[in-house]
Amino acid sequence: MQATAIAHSNIALAKYWGKRDVPGNVPATPSVSVTLSHLHTRTHVMFDPSLNEDSFRLNNSISTGEPLLRVTKLLNEVRQRANLQLCAQVTSENNFPTASGLASSASGFAALAMAACKASRLTLTTQELSRIARRASASAARSLFEGFVSLDTYDNPAAEMLAPASHWPSLSLVVAAVTLAPKVETSTHAMVHTRETSPYYSSWKDDAVSVAQDVRTAILNRDIQQLGEAAECSALRMHACAMSAAPGILYWSAKTLELIHCVYSLRRAGIGAWFTMDAGPHVKIICEQKDTHTIAELVRVHCAYVQIANPGPAAYIT
Ligand code: PMV
Numbered sequence: 589m590q591a592t593a594i595a596h597s598n599i600a601l602a603k604y605w606g607k608r609d610v611p612g613n614v615p616a617t618p619s620v621s622v623t624l625s626h627l628h629t630r631t632h633v634m635f636d637p638s639l640n641e642d643s644f645r646l647n648n649s650i651s652t653g654e655p656l657l658r659v660t661k662l663l664n665e666v667r668q669r670a671n672l673q674l675c676a677q678v679t680s681e682n683n684f685p686t687a688s689g690l691a692s693s694a695s696g697f698a699a700l701a702m703a704a705c706k707a708s709r710l711t712l713t714t715q716e717l718s719r720i721a722r723r724a725s726a727s728a729a730r731s732l733f734e735g736f737v738s739l740d741t742y743d744n745p746a747a748e749m750l751a752p753a754s755h756w757p758s759l760s761l762v763v764a765a766v767t768l769a770p771k772v773e774t775s776t777h778a779m780v781h782t783r784e785t786s787p788y789y790s791s792w793k794d795d796a797v798s799v800a801q802d803v804r805t806a807i808l809n810r811d812i813q814q815l816g817e818a819a820e821c822s823a824l825r826m827h828a829c830a831m832s833a834a835p836g837i838l839y840w841s842a843k844t845l846e847l848i849h850c851v852y853s854l855r856r857a858g859i860g861a862w863f864t865m866d867a868g869p870h871v872k873i874i875c876e877q878k879d880t881h882t883i884a885e886l887v888r889v890h891c892a893y894v895q896i897a898n899p900g901p902a903a904y905i906t
Pocket of ligand 1 (some may be wrong): 600602619701725728832867
């Protein structure tokens with residue numbers, strides 16, 4: 589009873605921030621992401637009668653506390669569906685920096701949901717796997733699918749593929765990580781705090797619907813300028829809302845601002861480049877494939893890690 593799955597990370601071009609239903613982990617705003625080639629998590633799950641408790645090893649170190657609890661919670665849902673009583677050994681590796689705001693929880697929980705279901709011999713649709721992953725981390729719901737992916741806000745949503753990776757293979761993301769340190773504030777806590785204390789939260793929530801629609805239209809038309817402008821707008825509004833909580837949540841560092849200004853200078857020089865940031869200080873630059881090397885070379889001096897990615901594949905069993 590064992591299986592290994594690989595899931596790729598994803599970046600939201602239209603962000604979700606806030607939960608409509610906290611226990612069910614249902615987002616308050618729709619989101620649209622691109623699954624990333626090159627950045628993935630590989631997870632092995634083995635249900636074993638000789639184990640007395642679940643164990644979780646991440647990047648070769650034993651994980652306990654909150655990370656293990658989140659793994660066990662997802663395994664409990666799988667055990668319940670499969671009518672299984674066995675504990676599991678979970679081993680996971682990311683091929684990119686972990687827990688620093690580069691969406692390792694998205695690829696991590698997507699790979700875990702897929703490997704755990706396969707190991708327990710459950711046959712579920714990708715939509716059902718997406719729901720299981722979503723309850724652990726909403727962005728993980730999107731990492732089950734390839735290419736361009738939407739996640740809505742209705743009851744118990746699953747993510748859906750908007751367009752396959754082959755729809756726009758020349759779209760690129762330059763992932764520019766400014767530090768390898770863990771992020772300061774988890775997104776789950778920060779979202780709840782924003783909803784409870786920001787006077788701008790309801791405006792953010794209402795406005796996010798039309799920004800997500802702009803992002804979807806831009807993707808379907810392969811219009812990089814419309815996509816870049818809408819993605820920047822979504823990121824700035826999400827961060828503005830988090831900053832307006834009391835006390836404010838500020839994920840950016842001085843290097844984040846330096847990178848934003850690099851993107852502005854690229855645009856002034858006639859290169860199509862737009863930025864987006866998630867719950868961390870890193871900047872992801874949206875551009876065309878032909879400009880990736882120029883951009884990567886320019887930002888490298890500010891960064892601890894740079895990776896170029898394109899629309900990537902769906903999660904799969906190895
Ligand atoms: O999926 P979570 O709970 O880790 O939160 C993800 C939040 C953002 O990355 C900021 C936005 C998004 O839609 O991915």
